[in-house]
Amino acid sequence: MSNGSKERNPFRSSSKRRRRNDAGGHALFAFFTYFVLACTAYIFLDIAVKGAPVVFKAEAPFVNLGFIFNNPETLVVFKDGNGEKVRMAMSDFSEFKKANPEAVITDEHTFSYCAGGIWGPLVGTALLVGICMVIALFAGVASAIFLNEYARHGRFMNTIRLAIMNLAGVPSIVFGLFGLGVFCLWPWLPVLTYEPSGNAVATFAIPFTDGFLSFQGWGTSMIAGGCTLAIMVLPVIIAACEESLKAVPMGFREAAMALGATKWQAIRTAVLPYAKPGILTASILGITRVAGETAPIMFTAALAHKAGLPWAEAKGGGLFWVSDFFTQSVQALPYHIYTVSARIPRSEDTEPMQNGSVFVFLLLVMAFAALSISMRARYRKKLKW
Amino acid sequence: MAAMRGPQVMAKRFQKRDKRFLGIGAQGAIKGFFGGNALLSIAILLLICVFLGKEAVFFFPKHHEELELYRESGQEYVDSMKRQVEGHAELNGLVAQAYYAELDEIAGKERSIVEAFGAIVDTGEDLGEDEIDDWADARDDLEDARDDGDAAAIATAQQAEAQARAAWAAKLGAITPELRRGEVDSYGRLTDADWEQLLASLGEWDPVEEEPPAMVEEAEAALKRKMTSFGDARDAFATAVSDLRQLKERLRGIAMDVKDEAVADQTAAARKAALLAGAEKAVQAEDRQRRLDEAAAIVIREKFPFAERTAVFYESKPEHAKVAEEYLVKFDAALALLPVAPGSPEAMAKLETVREKAPDFRSDFQRYSAAVQEWTHDKPYGWFKSLGKFFFGKDWVTNSSWHDFYGLLPLFTGSLLISLIALAVAVPFSMGAAIYVNQLAHPWEQHIIKLAIEFVQAIPSVVLGFFGIMVLGTFLRDLSQVEWLSWVPGFPMQERLNILNAGLLLALMAVPTIFTLCEDALNNVPKAFTEASLALGASKLQTILRVLLPAAISGILAAVLLGFGRVIGETMVVLLVAGNKIAIPDFAAGIGVVTQPAHTMTGIIAQETGEVDPGSLHWRALFMVGLILFAISLFINWTAQKIIHRFRIA
Incomplete structure (x- = not known):
């Protein structure tokens, strides 16, 4: 009588077919997953097998020190x-x-x-990452504190979040162009120097020295590269820091405030200490991201060859040395890899350098990735208030 | 007591000291400081717009100026002819390929017979050298005896000759089984019947007079007949354009001179000023005099006399009309001469393409002819046209002495094609993985897979590019040369570094992004949905495909979009692996287009920015490309946000 009997259960099918379909689907999805992982594993293995003989050796000290510590x-x-x-x-x-x-x-x-070897590029990458993390952590933690502790929901807040999200999606090469335009070529950035460049827009002689404060831009330099990388990694740091701030229970802040603490005192004494491990994790995650980037430093910081190490090349004394140190260009490991793989023909003579530097680079980046992942896991486990 | 003191001490520490400066308390200042840092993200986005825009914005006016010069100097006029010649050259290349394919394949049988016989002759003359010599001697003797007219001598000589002939025949009989077919018929094109026939006909072969058997002679004649008609057609095709080419070459030199002079004219005032300034600073008198003289030699003209200098182009218009008309007649004639049904399928296909393309080429040719006739140096260059030259221009040619073209299309096509391939590969894999991890895997499996995916995300792009150059490129090329895979479109591939290679590597880069976001989207589907479906008796697979995926579709779409954004902005992999050939890939190859090399928007910035002068047009063009990339990334992000909001499940 009713329509009910005519309406078939849309899921009805023979149980045998269903079971077969289910098993097939299961297998297919598993195949997709493990195929990706297998490809990745193959890449790692291939690089390790080719690169390890260059970097390690059979007799003590087991590491080919010449490859690591030579330029x-x-x-x-x-x-x-x-x-x-x-x-x-x-x-x-x-x-x-x-x-x-x-x-x-x-x-x-x-x-x-x-x-x-690859000592120069290694040192250069370490310096770039160091500069970048100092800047990015400072700005990132401050932003995260504002977003999590001070800001109220509203249009302003939404705009900031939207900006952060959009910043995360900007291609790295665009950051490179931006860094080139701002940090390298914009002349209103100051350096301390004994010989101001002809492009300087303003120079001031510094009393009691024969040097100048010259507004001439930073040129291709590690500080320019570091700033560019910092801007690039900022969204990652902000997101990770916010997560760790969110994990601190509201009660901590309320208790501190109830005891008469000001907002800032509450943050400083009752929130930041507990968020510290999370922020540390965020910074290592940031290092992982930044160390692998090539495009942003290609024309802001890196050069293919440099005779000496940065501290040996810097001239002058005191603050002049510091300025000269930061405004020199550096070698960087990812750029070195780009150079030896794109510009040098592949042959049995060049392969040791190519494979060795890629292996060391991958090893370093993966070590940092593993460190950040394990730290986060430990931290999350601990943070069961 | 001690327990009581804690809070008191704390409370004391927290005592407020409300000092104000300019009406801002300490708390306000701290809040302002943090707020300022949070504003940094907005500030950076604006700064990116400003700085990229600052460099890029003057691209269009300057580009427009260059294009006007391009027209005024007559380069545009000459380039119309150049396009005609290039169009012809493209067809001519196809005809030449068809000719060689024909020579190889069709005439293959005849050619093989002739070549196989040649190899047999070599072997026979080598092994049967004595017999051939004896036979030759015997025949000479017989000849001599006949000349002398001595009957007895003739009979003896005839007998000797018969013996020698028999000896040769025996030798030939001994040699024949030793001939290895694979070596003799090196192309392997002879059928069994042909081979038997060739061996059988060897009896007719006269090694002394070097006369081949009738069969071989016929093959030689046929070969000659077949190829001469095609050869004539090919020559007619190739030479049809020569008058036009000569005209173009002659005018090209003139246009070049006009342009160089006009450019020199533009900078004359600046050079003069620089020389005069230098003369003032010069210490030595002769140095100063030299500079002054040089400065005096520079004539600053109010306006470059384009009309006067380009008069020659106007005069050449009738000549071009004549030459173009003649060309079309010759072209049609040559086209008719081409064989309609060549034996080789490859030549057939190539000639077919030529015939297919001919009408288009003809109409293009006439369009360019019209452009040549219509050209006037002082017609203003339209703004839309100059914008179109950038956004839809098909050439990106820089550092050329002729004229630099900045056309985005080849770069955009390359970027898009690579990204689409990457997505086509990455989306099924990452969606499959997300479903597997979210719905089907054991908890420990889930944990390990998520962990592993994080490692995939951490692989630096330059390492993937390196892998693409060293391993994947070679692997793909070797794979494409496997015989039973030759049906795959685009196989065998010409280049190791190509779109496919880059697309596959980028797919691996996109997997973590899409996987993570997809997994989140699946997680956000309320548990009640799947539970209800299962309770209705649906199987796990049915639940996933019909309930879970539709419910999570907005998140999945956003994930795919963001993956696309990640891929199209990626630089190092495409720079290293895509092959860096600035040309629109030939879509006539169908899906096989993916095995061609290409260049990308990100790659061109990375490759060329370091080598150009800041402020030059080329520099500005690169910043313009950067700005477009930036706009694309913002658009993608914005769309992804919209999608998530629009379809959010309450």
Whole structure:
């Protein structure tokens, strides 16, 4: 009589088919998941297998210290009198030629940046990341405190959140262009120098020294690169810090305020100490993101080759040294990898440098990633108030 | 007592000291400080707009100026002819390819017969050298005897000759089984019947006079016949354009000179001022005099006499009309000469393409002819046209001595194509993984997979690019050369670094983003939905596909969009792996287009920004591309937000 009997259960089907479909779906979804993971594992393995022999060795100290602690150099490959292939760094090669003027050298090739090690790029990356994290943590923690502790919901707040979210989606190369325009070329950024550049918009002689405070822009420099990276990583830091601030129970603040604390005193004594581990985790997460970036530093900070380490290259004394130190360009590991993989032809002579530097880089980034993940896990476990 | 003191001490510490400065208390100042930092994000976004905009905004006026110069100097006029010649060259290339394919394939059988016989001759002459010599001697003797007219001698000589012939025949019989077919017929194009026939006909072969069997002679004749008609057609095709090309080359030099002079004219005043300033500063008298002389030599003209200098182009218009008309006649004739049904399928396809493209080419050719006739140097360049030249321009040519073109289209196409491939691969995988983790996996599995995905996210892009160059590119190319995969469109691929390679790597980069957001979206679906579905008797799979996914669709869409934003803005992978060829990929290849190299918006910025002068037009063009990328990313984010809000489940 009623329509009910005609309406079929939309889910009705034979149980056998259903079970088969279910199993198939399950298998398909599992395949998708594990295929992605397998691909990733293959990439890691491939890089490890090719790179580990360059970085590690069988006898003590088990690590190829020369690869870690030398600067990149030009590689010379030639055939000696016996027709045997010899590989040498450029500096060794010139000494060798001086020592054996009669040596027969044939079939000589040179490959830039492919001998020596990666000490310069490693140091440069560490400096860039350091500068970036100091700036980003300062601004990021302050923003997070405002958003979580002070701001009230409303249009203003929504605008800020929208801005942060949009900032997170901006392509890294656009940050690079922005950094180039602002930190490298905008002339109203001050440096301390003995010889102001011709492009300076204003120079002031500093009394009692023969130096100047010159507004000439920072040029391609580690401070410019650090600032660019800081801006890029800001949304990540803000989000992570906010999470850790949110995790501190409201009761802590209320108790402090009830005891007569001002808002700021409550934050300082009852919130920040408990959010500290979370902020630390956020900073390591930020390091992971920043250390791997190449595009933003390509034209703001990095250069392919530099003879000495940054502190040896800086000139002057006191504040002038500090200024000169921060406004010099640096080598950076990701940029070094870009250089050796894109501009140097691939051959058995260049592969050790290529594979070795990628392996070290991946190892470092993954170590930081693992550290941040494990710290977060521990922190979350602890934070059961 | 002690317990009581704690709060008191604390309370004392917290005592308010309400000092105010300019009406702002300490608390207000602190709040202001934090608020200021939070405003930083907005400030940065605005600053990005300002600084990118500042560099980019003057791109269009300057670009417009350059385009006007392009027209005034007559370069536009010459380029119309150049496009005609280029259009011809494209078809001509196809015809040449067809010719060689034909030579290889069709004439293959005849060619193989001739070549196989050649190989047989080599072997036979090598192994049967003595017999051939003996036979030759015997025949000479017979000849001599016949000349002498001595009957007895003739008979002896005939006998000797017959013996030598028999010896050769025996030798040939011995050689024939030793001929290896694979070596003789190196292309392997002869059928069994052909092969047998060739071997059988070897008896007709006269190694002394080097006369081949009739079959081989026929093949040679056929080869010649077939290829000459095609060869003539090909030559006619190739030479049809030569008059037009000569005209173009002659005018091109003139246009180049006009442009250089006009540019020199524009900078004349500045150069003169610089020289005069230098002369004032110069210490040595002769140095100063030299500069003054140089400055005096620079003539500053109010306006460059384009009309006078470009008169030659106006004069050449009738000549071009004539040459163009002649060309079209020759083109049609050559087109008719091309063989209609060549034997090789490849040549057939190529010629087919030529015939298909011919009408378009003809209409383009006539359009360009019209453009040539209509060109006047002083017609103002339209603003819409100059904007269109950037946004829809098909060429991005920089550092050229002729004219720099800044057309976004090839870069945008490359970026879009790579991103779409990346999404097409990443979306099923990350959605599948999200469903698996959210609905099907064990708790410990969930934990491990999420952890692993975080590691995937942490892989630096330059490492992925390195992997693409070193491993994936080679792997894909080797895979594409596997014979039984040759039906796949685009296989075998020409280049190691191409769109597909970059797209696959970017897919891996997009997976963590899409996975995480998808998983969140699935998590946000109220538990009651799935429970109700299961209670109605639906299976797990049915629940997922018909209840869970529709309910989470807004989140999933947003996830895909944000993944797209991540992929289109990625730089290092595409810079290293996409092949960096600035051209719109040839979509005529169908899906096979993905195996071609391309360039991208992000890649071009990374590649060229370091090498151009700040403030130059090229520099501004790159900032303009950056601004467009920025706008795209903002748009994507904004749309994703809207989608999430619009379809949120209450």
